[in-house]
Amino acid sequence: MSQSAQKDLYAVLGASPSDSAQQLKHRYQQLVLQYHPDRLGGVCSSEAESGLRKFLEVDAAWKILKEHSSRKEYDLSRRAEELKQDWPVDSNVCLEDMSWDEDQSLYTHCCRCGGEFSITEEEVEEARQRTQQRDEEEEEDEEEHGVVVCCDTCSLSVYVTWTLQAKAPTLETQ
């Protein structure tokens, strides 16, 4: 994961996302009192410097969280970021939309970095059997199945999906 991820603004305030605006304000005021540059006048310069950094951080976090609309916007982007971490998949691709490489028995799809996602026929077959087995155990008849395939160049991945063909008539439900 990239290091450039934004600092958690709630963590900066020592607060939690479920805190009310009033609670956030209280946290902010406490921190500002603690780190305000005026209060650090007498201490050594490195301590004053880190205090100032903290003060600016707290102030920047508060500027976003104090407004209902910008807080909401931040909450949404925070949520999206969390989702991305749980499921680092860039997009879905249908197996039918991938290019078939006859020579290598390989399905390929171009990544936007110029690299390639590729999955062999055997891998597809394996995953197909795996999901089929699972389906029989769970007695579900979901139509979509797939596997996550990583780009050979960058860190993106796609979820390659296909529709399971019901081969045997015994799979039919009454």
Ligand SMILES: [Zn+2]
């Ligand atoms: Zn890529």
